[in-house]
Amino acid sequence: MGCRRLQGDRRETRLRLNELKAHELLPLIRRHEVTVEEAVTETLDRIAALDGTIQAYITVAREHALQRAKEADARLAKGEPPRPLEGLSIAIKDNICTKGIRTTGASRYLEDFIPPYDATVIERLEDAGAIVVGKTNMDEFAMGSSTENSAMFSTRNPWNLNRVPGGSSGGSAACVIANEAVFALGSDTGGSIRQPASFCGIVGLKPSYGLVSRYGLIGYASSMDQIGPMTRDVRDCALILNVIAGNDPRDSQSYPGELPDYAGCLVPEISGLTIGVPKEFLEEGLSGPVRDAFMKALDRLEELGARVVEVSLPHVRHALAAYYVISSAEAGSNLARLDGVRYGYRAPGQEDSASMMAASRGEGLGPEVKRRIVLGTYVLSAENREKYFNEALRVRSLISRDFQEVFKTCDCLVGPTSPTVAFEAGEKTRDPLEMYLSDVYTVPPNLAGIPGISVPCGFDEEGMPVGLQIMGKQYDEATLLRIAYAFEQATDFHRRRPEVPQKTYQSESAGGERSV
């Protein structure tokens, strides 16, 4: 009798398995109501059914994931205690190195690159029981805001297949909202987690610089790069952050301090907190629907007892310019290692090493990457360095000071994550500057090293999600998450899911199993 009933429960649960958030799925696995293999298979089946349409994954590590799932079940069967993220399917942005699983950075240059080592975050997630199901699409080497700069293919926004998912972590955002993974990792240098999170209606956290180890993340702009969680709600975000945050001796910029239990900080109580609204974030360029959703979000925060005040960050108007100068300078240097000598693409038929290196880069790297390498080389050259690079560094410290100043009176700052909702595919590909403007609100926290999170705060009339960006004090993710949680609990935007027309999975277009 009991046995049949359990089966019945399981069948019912099984129908909804891939829709479950991490904190909903974990208890089922802990109580042995669902096996890890069942849960992982659900996700893999969902990918097979949907990713032909969404194209979120560059590589699906099906065999790897099933193997790990069986190992996890065997551990649990032996009575070993379940680990913090036991059996959860994670999607990893394809610029984070995974040992034995191809890591391309969405670049032709690394199309066949299989790292011999795991990034620190991968080690930590796997030690915590999470299972990598695949590597997600992105703008090549994280340079872009729509995932259209991928050398592989474009990813669709699950809310509207004609729209972009944002970028550069567009694949990670799309797969999370489409239930093609329980959660994902993205990376954020100027908004690459928060902007796609906003475009796809999920939660995306860019931690304080140094909170999460960068070891194993293909460097774009080393002084700003951060890996962070992309999840369906704030509680999941905190659970993942608990696992990936913390000092790593392999990253010299890693924060050495003690960290709180982020999930334990989630109380939906923000009365008495002061929330600043930088007036510079509400100036020209902000679209009507985003403004409307944001204003309603402010009302909601006030209803929750927070004090909302207008503040000013006088130097952030220069943030985007400073960002592109500094990030391109660092990127040009970071990507110099892609020279055809040791790994990756090598141009055939070259006479000497210098032309081989030049041709390998010329053929292996995409146009946006080249644009930024040229820009980075220019701003660091002897005659331009003072005018551009050093000036940008000065702007950067002024912006940091602006934030420090307002954080003397505010517990956090809020603003829209991006000036618009997800735009049409192809709409901005011809004008890079137009594309860069998509990051205008997300760039300042990267320059200052402070954390920022995007949480769903509404939909426009066409049903496209809008994101609210909350920015906090450096290393105070606990307060940031608490405010995000309180807001989320008082709204139901995070409960909506897109209806995605299913199309048969084509292994060619989505990368398949080829390099596992």
Place this chain on the structure above:
Amino acid sequence: MKEVFEPVIGIEVHTQLKTESKLFCSCSTRFDAAPNRNTCPVCLGLPGALPVLNKKALLFGIKTGLAFNCEIAEFSGFDRKNYFYPDLSKNYQITQDAFPIGTNGHIDVMTDGKTRRIRIKRVHLEEDAGKSVHEGGTITGAAYSLEDYNRAGVPLLEIVSEPDIRSPKEAYEYLLMLRRILLYLEVSDCKMEEGSLRCDVNISIRPEGSDEFGTQVELKNLNSFRAVERSLEYEVERQSQLVASGGEVIRETRHWDEASQVTVSMRRKERAEDYRYFPEPDLAQLNIRRSWVDEIKATLPELPAARRMRFIESYGLPEYDASLLTDTKELADYFEAVVREYGEAKTVSNWIMGELSRLMNATGIGIESVKVRPGDIAAMLKMIDKGTISGKIAKTVFEEMFAEGKSPETIVKEKGLVQITDEEELAKIVDCVIEENREVADQVREGKDKALGFLVGQVMKMTKGRANPQAVNKLLRQRLAN
């Protein structure tokens, strides 16, 4: 009248630090491993790998900075030097541009008995590159090239002098002193033949008495300190003749051709290369605590110049002896170890600079591998003092000590080399020699001292050197007195 030119010389030295692991990863620094054996994602420049500073290398850097009388930076850090080359795995070198560990130092260099102070501009840490092997020998003629990254990331210390050096000889002495200091500090092996010490030299000339600088020429392929000296001699001559005949020195890099002892133009330097330095964002800024620097300062060994002075002042050694004995830390330590057991410093110095040096040179054995224990030299010297062995026998004994590492007592006993001090026994031998050499003996009686020497020699020969020559002399004079 011929115009006299003064050379203005600056030297950059790169020396490999003797750390176990590389500057930014834990790979071994051994240079004789199979190609690419000592590599990892960090030193291969794999995507996503990050550098982490080797604390020991930093310590060595600070130590060296202090030894060169530099100011040690409180805030230091690393920069990227960007250029493409196949042996540079990241296509940038992590080095120190804006904030070197040490600045404004100096060392004193003695050339031809005159001491001059050479200022040290900076001392900084950086990583070494890998090594390209061109199949076919040259870059241009090679069918292909191979890359070995074992050396990539090995810590280097760059020591840059101000252009204070004024002669090729002084350049040579500067390098000797620099190497001596590094060896005293035990931070580097300084083996030019293994590439663990390399130098680049800049030279210009100007009319004597002028304050202005001439056009600089950089010299490359200097594989020994002698090569530095000779190439500079050549350049001074070349540039002087050029200018004297109305020509102009051009800014260029010249290659020292060891075989024909000339410098050859390699490439012109129209302008400085643009390496697009910027702060290395993968490494945190270094805040070097004063207390740590003080701790390091307290562990500095006595440096060559100070030790030399002490040898002169407290042992009463001549300058010449003190200079030679302090040439290496090992030799100076050895000397002092002997002196500790045998007080007479000058005698010890004579033996070390005489017999020991002679044998070391003949066999090519360095002081660190010499088998003779300092205590054994002291014991031998005491045996001479007691008359147990003669000074002459001692040389034989010492050769045996050097070859076999045995104690002098053992050798003397084994070979029966104890000096004959018994007068009666000696008298018998002397009488025997007079008997056998009557004619010579008569000559001695007639006052010919030369003849006496011959008889002494005969006695020594009969005793295989075991007789005390003074005693023999005395006996012979007594016997042959008129």
